[in-house]
Each structure stands twice: as C-alpha cells, then as structure tokens.
Amino acid sequence: MKNLALYSTLLLITLSSFAQLEVTLYGDVNDSTLIKRKQSMEEKGWTVQIRPEDSRGDDSGDQEFINRWTNKKLPAFELTDMNGKNLSNDDLKGKMVHINFWSVTCKPCIEEFPELNELKNKYGDEVIFLAIAPESDKKVNKVLKKHALEYRSFANAELFFEELGIDGYPKNLFIKEDGTIEKIIDGTHYKIEQVDDKATMVPDNFQYYDKVLDKMTNAGI
Structure with a gap:
C-alpha cells in the first residue's frame, strides 16, 4: 500500500x-x-x-482569517445549544477550548466527526469541546442523527459566523485559558x-x- x-x-x-x-x-x-x-x-x-x-501541516487555507484571529480573543457571543442551554464567553473563562465550526453542507466536516470524537475521548474534561453550525436546529439535528458527534453542539449561529468572517469549512479554533486563540486549522x-x-x-x-x-x-x- x-x-x-x-x-x-x-x-x-x-x-x-x-x-x-x-x-x-x-x-x-x-x-x-x-x-x-x-x-x-x-x-x-x-x-x-x-x-x-x-x-x-504548517499551513492552512484561509490565511486572512488565520492572521486576523490568531492570538486574539473571540468577540462577545451568546449561543444556545441543541439542548436549549445557553453559552457565552464568560462560561469559557479559565478553560481550554476547541471549537469546530462546520456546516451541514460540508462533506469534509462530517467526515471528520469520528476523529473529533476520538479527540474528545482522549482529552475528556481537560478541554471544552464545541461544534457550531450556521444552519437551523432541524437541519443540524438531521445530520447528527446519522453521524454521531460527541461535542456540545450549536445551531443557528449564522450571525456569529458572519461576525467572525467564516465562509469556508471546517475551521478548528484552539483557545487558551486566557481566552486567546492559540491555533487555527482551516x-x-x-x-x-x-x-x-x-x-x-x-x-x-x-x-x-x-x-x-x-x-x-x-x-x-
């Protein structure tokens, strides 16, 4: 082989x-x-x-996005997860976070779910794992029923995507305990x-x- x-x-x-x-x-x-x-x-x-x-592994596709947000903090946000629970910046203070930005229209995003689950299983509670999509609850839930994802999942985040300037997927952000973005893999x-x-x-x-x-x-x- x-x-x-x-x-x-x-x-x-x-x-x-x-x-x-x-x-x-x-x-x-x-x-x-x-x-x-x-x-x-x-x-x-x-x-x-x-x-x-x-x-x-040293480069990623959207260099403009990477340069804009690396070593910066996310703008203030408040999202509601698939279980109806809210999340804001304040909830992430002092914690390491991995955010996976994906879309139901993105086949590579869905294909990497098993690897994301493997990552979640390895690090457990050491890291907060979030998966955020711009589409409706209905569309996101339809995908998640067929393709298991163990991250805490959010839908209806179109405005957050627009604020960040996300127009390609997937984007994976790794955030330090002080709230700054350590690494972006696009x-x-x-x-x-x-x-x-x-x-x-x-x-x-x-x-x-x-x-x-x-x-x-x-x-x-």
Whole structure:
C-alpha cells in the first residue's frame, strides 16, 4: 500500500450555488506519480498544487482569517445549544477550548466527526469541546442523527459566523485559558491510500488537532 498526503480546503464561492475544492498534494515536487495525480485531479475540475512534504501541516487555507484571529480573543457571543442551554464567553473563562465550526453542507466536516470524537475521548474534561453550525436546529439535528458527534453542539449561529468572517469549512479554533486563540486549522487533511492503482481519500486530521491540544494541556499554556 502506498500512502500520499493530501490537504484540502472547502471554499464557498460568494454569490454562487456551488463550491470549489482546492487541494495540496505533499511530496517531491518532481515526483512523476504526484504530477500524474495532479493532472488527473485537475481534469476533474480540482485546483491542485504540489508542496514539499516538510511543509505539511504548517499551513492552512484561509490565511486572512488565520492572521486576523490568531492570538486574539473571540468577540462577545451568546449561543444556545441543541439542548436549549445557553453559552457565552464568560462560561469559557479559565478553560481550554476547541471549537469546530462546520456546516451541514460540508462533506469534509462530517467526515471528520469520528476523529473529533476520538479527540474528545482522549482529552475528556481537560478541554471544552464545541461544534457550531450556521444552519437551523432541524437541519443540524438531521445530520447528527446519522453521524454521531460527541461535542456540545450549536445551531443557528449564522450571525456569529458572519461576525467572525467564516465562509469556508471546517475551521478548528484552539483557545487558551486566557481566552486567546492559540491555533487555527482551516480545512481538512486527507491521506490517499492507493491500492491496485485505485486511490481512496481518507480523513487524516487527528494527528494535527492532537498535537495542538497536547501542547496546550501539557505545557499549561
């Protein structure tokens, strides 16, 4: 089995009814296999770039968003979870928090649910885990009934998304105890498992999220 690393970011096109998928393949930029894979994906309408393997995990798609919010605090907010309980900034004071911003229209978001659950199971009560979507309770609940997510979940957050400037998913924010955003990971990492010349894209996010939370919990950031 041959594994190739791939990073994808789902971008929502303004004033358009469809989304464009941009991906980055990691490895030797002169590798003939990667070049062929790039050409094959571009023929299917993807936007593809090849980057060195040692840069994998260091970048994220929406750099403008990342630069705007890294080391900043979230604006004041109050949301209601799927069980009718309210949450505001004050409830998160002195706690480490992982917020997953997702959408019911985002397939990569839903595909990473099992890895988010694995993260929640590993860190338990050490970290507050929140999943926030802009759509209605009805639409969010429909997805969650089919795809289990152990995070505390919120719907109807469209105005909060707009205030933050979120227009692509997923976005994962890791927040320190003092309320500042330590790390933002935008998009979804995949690995391509290739067997008998047939490639299958498999989500590969846990290691990146785990690295951030391990640093935060062990270093007491």
